[in-house]
Amino acid sequence: MSDLVDRLLASMTLEEKLGQLNMIDAGTPPYDEAEMERQIAAGRIGSLLNIRDPERLNRWQAMALGSRLKIPLIFGLDVLHGHYTIYPLPIAEACAFDPELWERTAKISVEETGRDGITMTFAPMLDVCRDPRWGRIAECPGEDAYVASRFAEAKIRGYQGTDLSRRESIAATAKHLGAYGAVEAGRDYGSVNVSERQLAETYLPPFEAAVKAGVSSIMPAFNDVAGIPMTAHGDLLNDLVRETWGFEGVMVSDYTAVAELIAHGIADDLTHAASIALMAGVDIDMQDQAYVQGLPKALERGLVTMADIDRAVRRVLTLKAKLGLFDEPYRRVSAPPLSETQVKEFTALARDSARRSVVLLKNDNNTLPITSKNKKIALIGPLADAPLEMFGCWFAAAPLESVTILHGLKTALPNADIRHVKGVEIEGGDTNGIAEAVALAKASDTIVLSLGETKDMTGEAHSRGRIELPGHQRALAEAIFALGKPVIVVLSHGRPVAAPWLFERAEAVVSSWFLGSEAGHGIADVMTGKWNPSAKLCVTWPYDGGQIPIFHSQRSTGRPANPEVYFSTRHVDLPIEPQFPFGHGLSYTRYALSNLKVPSEFTEGDTVTVAVDVSNEGSVAGEETLFLFLRDPVASIARPVLELKGFAKATLKSGERKTVCFTLKPADFEFLDKNLQPRFESGAFEVSVGQSADRTKLLTAKVQGNAR
Ligand code: GLC
Numbered sequence: 001m002s003d004l005v006d007r008l009l010a011s012m013t014l015e016e017k018l019g020q021l022n023m024i025d026a027g028t029p030p031y032d033e034a035e036m037e038r039q040i041a042a043g044r045i046g047s048l049l050n051i052r053d054p055e056r057l058n059r060w061q062a063m064a065l066g067s068r069l070k071i072p073l074i075f076g077l078d079v080l081h082g083h084y085t086i087y088p089l090p091i092a093e094a095c096a097f098d099p100e101l102w103e104r105t106a107k108i109s110v111e112e113t114g115r116d117g118i119t120m121t122f123a124p125m126l127d128v129c130r131d132p133r134w135g136r137i138a139e140c141p142g143e144d145a146y147v148a149s150r151f152a153e154a155k156i157r158g159y160q161g162t163d164l165s166r167r168e169s170i171a172a173t174a175k176h177l178g179a180y181g182a183v184e185a186g187r188d189y190g191s192v193n194v195s196e197r198q199l200a201e202t203y204l205p206p207f208e209a210a211v212k213a214g215v216s217s218i219m220p221a222f223n224d225v226a227g228i229p230m231t232a233h234g235d236l237l238n239d240l241v242r243e244t245w246g247f248e249g250v251m252v253s254d255y256t257a258v259a260e261l262i263a264h265g266i267a268d269d270l271t272h273a274a275s276i277a278l279m280a281g282v283d284i285d286m287q288d289q290a291y292v293q294g295l296p297k298a299l300e301r302g303l304v305t306m307a308d309i310d311r312a313v314r315r316v317l318t319l320k321a322k323l324g325l326f327d328e329p330y331r332r333v334s335a336p337p338l339s340e341t342q343v344k345e346f347t348a349l350a351r352d353s354a355r356r357s358v359v360l361l362k363n364d365n366n367t368l369p370i371t372s373k374n375k376k377i378a379l380i381g382p383l384a385d386a387p388l389e390m391f392g393c394w395f396a397a398a399p400l401e402s403v404t405i406l407h408g409l410k411t412a413l414p415n416a417d418i419r420h421v422k423g424v425e426i427e428g429g430d431t432n433g434i435a436e437a438v439a440l441a442k443a444s445d446t447i448v449l450s451l452g453e454t455k456d457m458t459g460e461a462h463s464r465g466r467i468e469l470p471g472h473q474r475a476l477a478e479a480i481f482a483l484g485k486p487v488i489v490v491l492s493h494g495r496p497v498a499a500p501w502l503f504e505r506a507e508a509v510v511s512s513w514f515l516g517s518e519a520g521h522g523i524a525d526v527m528t529g530k531w532n533p534s535a536k537l538c539v540t541w542p543y544d545g546g547q548i549p550i551f552h553s554q555r556s557t558g559r560p561a562n563p564e565v566y567f568s569t570r571h572v573d574l575p576i577e578p579q580f581p582f583g584h585g586l587s588y589t590r591y592a593l594s595n596l597k598v599p600s601e602f603t604e605g606d607t608v609t610v611a612v613d614v615s616n617e618g619s620v621a622g623e624e625t626l627f628l629f630l631r632d633p634v635a636s637i638a639r640p641v642l643e644l645k646g647f648a649k650a651t652l653k654s655g656e657r658k659t660v661c662f663t664l665k666p667a668d669f670e671f672l673d674k675n676l677q678p679r680f681e682s683g684a685f686e687v688s689v690g691q692s693a694d695r696t697k698l699l700t701a702k703v704q705g706n707a708r
Pocket of ligand 1: 049078122175254
């Protein structure tokens with residue numbers, strides 16, 4: 001492979017070299033197709049993004065192969081949660097706490113996206129986020145670095161497989177490095193002012209996990225971190241990611257992010273911006289042609305050398321060779337059409353991932369599951385019959401229709417008389433439809449309210465200062481609650497929605513996020529008990545936006561939050577606790593933990609095994625997720641009150657008991673000292689296992705750690 005790359009490099013003109021660093025959006029109008037084709041034919045474009053039409057894609061690949069050096073194009077697309085078959089949003093799927101599922105949906109997505117000629121996905125998105133105001137929380141795997149790291153590994157295995165050149169593999173891109181989920185006030189593209197410690201402890205580990213998992217590409221984030229835009233952050237991109245972590249892949253900028261260094265205020269023109277980004281380690285320049293236009297002048301001005309350019313070109317050519325593009329550029333797009341069996345398999349997986357991502361938040365008086373006795377069901381609200389909304393943000397291709405909640409319930413309850421009225425719009429509109437909704441609710445024995453957000457209220461450039469239910473939905477809900485009858489609420493949403501009044505008055509609440517193609521069936525499977533809900537929140541659910549940031553791994557402070565103590569860490573006008581803690585999720589059965597076994601002491605460098613019994617004390621089988629937390633209550637750096645170190649599942653029949661084991665590795669007992677170096681300090685540690693991060697319900701044991 002390197003011989004081929006060396007030969008190509010030795011024969012490339014400067015224009016052809018810069019062409020390999022140039023990625024152009026060929027799917028978002030307006031663009032000059034004739035000019036783009038001229039550039040492809042001249043070898044001045046190395047990759048294209050956002051194409052969803054294999055015929056055009058093949059035509060442009062043929063043009064590239066007809067250029068002087070016949071270097072094939074890479075085709076990139078944001079395949080975050082499916083291509084034509086759409087799976088749950090990443091934040092939803094993360095709630096399944098199931099790396100095997102995470103890998104399967106990524107792997108299956110490649111079967112569809114590869115046949116459209118896509119060879120690179122801009123996924124997985126690994127931005128830890130604790131701020132639901134940020135619209136892109138919907139694309140992330142939640143608030144915890146440990147979960148995001150496992151998510152990274154699973155997704156990269158799924159997208160890339162074990163051999164990148166195979167038809168079933170495409171290049172994954174870990175994005176957006178780094179701390180993008182911590183933008184000020186949740187404002188997208190905003191500045192980030194996290195400490196070096198927070199970077200090292202929270203925002204970087206998922207990317208290190210991605211590098212260790214062999215990710216092919218990394219995308220720096222739009223944001224600056226403490227004044228250094230990530231696209232220009234050589235200390236992180238080069239020194240940490242490449243030198244320390246050993247990343248040998250390609251860094252691809254985010255969309256026009258190189259040119260945006262001018263707006264950031266660190267470059268005075270495109271030449272300067274291009275030279276800063278290249279020297280920081282960014283190989284491919286997405287969409288703004290900063291490299292093609294700026295680097296020739298940068299060379300003349302001595303801002304970069306030809307060796308700097310060659311280094312980037314070599315990485316890009318090496319990735320193309322690893323993808324097998326020089327051998328068989330049409331390998332993926334020429335795959336035989338999907339068989340009916342495969343399509344059925346994808347649909348079944350979409351349904352399975354959907355129901356495994358539904359979180360049962362509340363279920364008083366066992367209101368759920370709905371059984372056949374429920375004859376007359378009022379399904380009220382703007383998201384009950386909303387096929388496009390169920391896809392959420394960033395669905396890659398033009399998916400088929402999704403299964404709506406209305407269709408899912410009708411299919412699951414064929415003998416029930418299910419009537420639907422919208423009542424109000426998701427946003428805007430008026431309240432004229434509420435009377436009809438109230439009348440229907442009065443005449444029904446089961447009331448289901450379907451409320452939430454539009455698919456476009458989260459995703460890129462969709463941050464919201466207010467995270468309540470939009471529009472007149474509260475007016476609708478309160479009119480229905482006023483009837484005094486039990487109400488089941490199904491939320492469709494991309495972020496946790498602050499609605500304490502709703503959680504107070506509804507009998508049952510289901511968080512269904514946006515579940516994709518099989519949303520309605522997945523939700524109905526849970527609501528009718530065909531699937532015993534097993535998902536748990538991967539983010540803390542705030543009671544009110546004013547609590548943000550609120551998450552499970554905060555430090556205690558010198559005046560730990562205590563509602564009984566006036567002078568303690570809290571808001572006087574809001575509860576201390578969130579609406580729901582990280583890991584919250586109910587079931588139709590009841591699980592009990594007992595018999596926590598932890599050695600009384602260990603020596604630095606030992607591996608510690610933790611065992612706990614979990615039993616199903618209810619009447620239906622189910623799947624429980626347990627969380628392993630660690631706390632170092634006294635250390636030279638104050639440690640979080642809980643640090644997640646593992647999660648595991650137990651599938652239990654009614655009455656069954658199992659022992660679940662966890663392993664704490666030596667590194668789990670270390671933390672970053674004041675110089676951000678890993679350090680072990682002897683002393684007592686608290687090992688806890690729980691069904692969520694609710695600290696009042698953990699099983700905890702102390703273990704003495706002794707230095708060597
Ligand atoms: C967007 C997003 C990034 C995406 C890229 C290409 O601006 O920030 O996540 O991969 O452009 O679509």
